[in-house]
Amino acid sequence: MRAILLPRSFTKGLFMSTTYSGSCHCGAVRYSAEVDLTQPVVACNCSMCGRAGWLLSFIPATKFQLEAGADSLTDYQFARRHIHHTFCKVCGVRPFSRGATPDGGEMIAVNVRCLAGVDPTTLEVKPFDGKSL
Numbered sequence: 843m844r845a846i847l848l849p850r851s852f853t854k855g856l857f858m859s860t861t862y863s864g865s866c867h868c869g870a871v872r873y874s875a876e877v878d879l880t881q882p883v884v885a886c887n888c889s890m891c892g893r894a895g896w897l898l899s900f901i902p903a904t905k906f907q908l909e910a911g912a913d914s915l916t917d918y919q920f921a922r923r924h925i926h927h928t929f930c931k932v933c934g935v936r937p938f939s940r941g942a943t944p945d946g947g948e949m950i951a952v953n954v955r956c957l958a959g960v961d962p963t964t965l966e967v968k969p970f971d972g973k974s975l
């Protein structure tokens with residue numbers, strides 16, 4: 843069975859990466875992530891993302907560091923269960939998810955709305971039709 847699901851176009855072009863601090867609302871979950879916000883962020887319309895309103899940037903797991911809150915994260919999975927939709931069990935915010943590239947590499951989907959100092963209204967947004975997958 844083929845592991846899915848993140849099109850390659852989401853993962854290239856990490857030349858302008860900047861390290862950001864991210865967190866949930868209550869602060870129990872904190873991380874740093876190298877994200878290239880000169881690239882469009884992804885707004886997916888699947889049953890999960892559409893409800894949550896995420897704006898996502900996909901990065902290799904090597905560019906992600908969970909600094910606090912591993913024991914505050916609850917894991918929610920659905921459909922083919924390839925993505926771990928982690929959320930803070932205290933405040934309910936979903937600051938990132940874990941997934942895999944088609945070749946099996948570990949990926950992080952960073953919710954750029956949870957990054958300190960980032961104004962989501964200034965970002966270029968690329969729609970992704972996850973509903974049709």
Ligand SMILES: [Zn+2]
Nearest residue numbers: 866868930933
């Ligand atoms: Zn929290």
